[in-house]
Amino acid sequence: MKWRSLEESSPETDTRPLREILAERKKLIAKYVPPETQDIHARAVAELKEKHVAANILPVGAKAPEFKLPDHDGKIISSAALLAKGRLVLCFIRGRWCPFCVGQMEGMNLILPQIEQAGASLAAISPQTVKQSFFMHDQHKLRFPSLSDSGNEVARQFGLTYRVNDQQQAVYRRAFVNLPLANGDETWELPIPATYILDRDGTVLYASANEDYTERPELRDILDLVGAGKSTTSVVP
Secondary structure, eight states, X not given: OOOOOGGGSOHHHHTSOHHHXXXXXXXXHHHHSOHHHHHXXXXXXXXXXXXXXXXXXXXXXXXXXXXXXXXXXXOEEEHHHHHTTSEEEEEEOOOTTOHHHHHHHHHHHHHHHHHHHTTEEEEEEESSOHHHHHHHHHHTTOOSOEEEOGGGXXXXXXXXXXXXXXXXXXXXXXXXXXXXHHHSSSSOEEEOOEEEEEOTTSBEEEEEEOSOTTOOOOHHHHHHHHHHTOOEEEEOO
16 A cells, blocks of 8 residues: 655645545555454554553653653754754654554654744654664655654653554564564554653643544644643543
């Protein structure tokens, strides 16, 4: 299945809300992925929702943990250096193999100039290796750091981590989604997708997380919040 890049889309398509772009990908999955496979993914999401994983993330008002992580080129990037520039938008994603993560990252790439105009910066964090982060950064022409969180150490401090269940592991293996290779460990652990906005002192101004990996915050909402510096939480039940 060929996932159309936003860079390949028409200018009119580029202006669509992110939810419409992701909905298009859901339709393709519904068309091409066997129903029994879709059911396994749906049950996995339902299990996470039953555990209320998103309700226990690092909340608005908390101080985000400091971190130092390698970017897509292996250069160590610190949260302190990023926050020294102004507010920071952090996107926790699963990896380059996830079409919904790719869609979100391409969308964030398109609004990066506006984020920077608002005096903020942007970075993505995933458990994938530096090599995989480089591939993602290069393939999708990302203009912001793609940070590798080995072992999900930072994601765990934000309360985002979970272990992929056995049924979903089998599906990924059949689809050649080799998480041990992509992430460089055997844990089969991922973060639920989350987007944070941190103030210059590391205080969480905005926190959005969802156990359903097909849902992400709207780009326009992120821009509005970065510009206004408001404090708000978005956790989908």
